[in-house]
Amino acid sequence: MIYRFAGPVIRPSAVWRRYSTQVVGDSTLKKLLQSNAHVGKEVTVNGWVRSVRKLKNVAFADVADGTTEKSLMVVMKPDQGKLLSTGACISITGSLEPSKGKGQDLELVASEGETAINVLGESSPEYPFQKKYHSPEFLRSIPQFRWKGARNSSVLRYRSYAQSQFAKYFEQNDYTMVNSPIVTSSDCEGAGETFSINPPQFFGEKGANLTVSSQLHLEVFAASLTRVWNMAPAFRAEESDTNRHLSEFWMVEAELAFTRSLEDVLAVAEGMIRAANPLGNERAMNNILSSIRDEEKRNVVKARWESLVNNGEPWARITYTEAVKLIQESGEKLKPIEWGQDLASEHEKYLAGKVFKGPVFVTDYPKSIKPFYMKPSGDGTVACFDLLVPELGELIGGSLREDNYDNLLQAMKDADMNIQDLDWYLDLRKFGSFPHGGFGMGFERFVCYICGVENIRDAIGFPRWAGSCVC
Incomplete structure (x- = not known):
């Protein structure tokens, strides 16, 4: 069916088809971790850093985006880890692989190169939600975090x-x-x-x-x-x-x-x-x-x-x-x-x-x-x-x-x-x-x-x- 208005001819079905399967942004952690479909493939993960651990030869970051109860461990080189701090918002590209550590099935091995890790929003040591125990009373005083x-x-x-x-x-x-x-x-x-x-x-x-x-x-x-x-x-x-x-x-x-x-x-x-x-x-x-x-x-x-x-x-x-x-x-x-x-x-x-x-x-x-x-x-x-x-x-x-x-x-x-x-x-x-x-x-x-x-x-x-x- 064609609808005629004062303007150009509109064919609804064609317009709807154009946008019906469009996906906005990269995959969420929920989608990435609910199956093994992405294992071994390059993916981009967006989220916030819950914690960072920097060793001599390797660095680890615990990243979450809130779409699932699970977080994702990111494995990277020490120089890449220098860019990160607790609370920072980041976008990381890497390969999703079976985890070698305990507590998680999958981990993200960051790709090499300067563009693999992109800090979208920096944080600092003054960030109040550091990785330690916080009482419910304290957390109610920082509702923004x-x-x-x-x-x-x-x-x-x-x-x-x-x-x-x-x-x-x-x-x-x-x-x-x-x-x-x-x-x-x-x-x-x-x-x-x-x-x-x-x-x-x-x-x-x-x-x-x-x-x-x-x-x-x-x-x-x-x-x-x-x-x-x-x-x-x-x-x-x-x-x-x-x-x-x-x-x-x-x-x-x-x-x-x-x-x-x-x-x-x-x-x-x-x-x-x-x-x-x-x-x-x-x-x-x-x-x-x-x-x-x-x-x-x-x-x-x-x-x-x-x-x-x-x-x-x-x-x-x-x-x-x-x-x-x-x-x-x-x-x-x-x-x-x-x-x-x-x-x-x-x-x-x-x-x-x-x-x-x-x-x-x-x-x-x-x-x-x-x-x-x-x-x-x-x-x-x-x-x-x-x-x-x-x-x-x-x-x-x-x-x-x-x-x-x-x-x-x-x-x-x-x-x-x-x-x-x-x-x-x-x-x-x-x-x-x-x-x-x-x-x-x-x-x-x-x-x-x-x-x-x-x-x-x-x-x-x-x-x-x-x-x-x-x-």
Whole structure:
């Protein structure tokens, strides 16, 4: 087919063929090292020097480009090694050969000549990320460099892997990915822990703030598309200074229409997590495990992955009432709890870690401790759930949403909310209301659990918390 415009004749197929197979730049380390196809051939490698070792007759450089957990040892003549220093960005041409050393299968033997090694960006002894141990606290003080390390870069690669797995899972189950607003006039949780936009009247009389959750807007999308999900930043103005809290983080959220069963929502949440489990994917597993030096910690991480598989069986389900009884009768030195109080972190870790030794859904919490939009499930309870995992506690929270206009309006009044601020939300129940439910998961908490990261500030590129915004 030929398309005629005011300009020259355009033949799309010819144009597309011209660029469809074009490769930009040299091969990445990931592509070079994933097979033996390039062994014995001349290749060009681009990357950054992690370390340099200079001997009398030979020099070695450990080079990485971040596309894989592996680095490449470069073997060169001493005079070539003089050009290099830790942190420098280089381009090296040489022959990819079977390695004579330990710890790697292949090495790059630099070609002779002045053009074999090209320093694209020099470094100096003042480069802060030298080859030695650096504490996580120190690395957080140099966010411009901390992701060059093997451990931290593995976390970023897993983030990418998990996001792609989530997308595949939802696509296979007929979900549409949508984009919800970051600036909103609504407080989804009703807790008031929001960042306000200044000047207050910039977006109108209501004022605006940074979103704490996409849920309310996802319900709007679900009213048109039936099944929706998104991954978006969320913001909480909490002054908590712990290893579990961030002021800016990412949320994975989903809403599904035409369900009256909480079990449907649990099944989707469980399926999503299973889809991103690295167990069984050799590349994803090696990316994480190779960056953990301590064998005991590697075993802990692998045990977490295996618990998610759970021999193919659904994860455990208990009600809040049953959970409280288990805690009260545990005999453990736990914070006392009575029915109607929220589970503390130590309670959550006890249930998942010691009682069930794996993921467990706790359902039907008291209405008094949950947000206004949840659908009642019984006498004083709502149809909701928290997913608890060992050592971490709560990972996901979700519920069936109240779809009756009068009931939702009354719940908002009981919570002393400004009805006018959410009149658009009430309209979903006034015109064509539908049964639905959904959930949200803090992505960084999930990354911590899968990768064995102890502090949530090390699971995100540029962590923000009360009193800290380095760059």
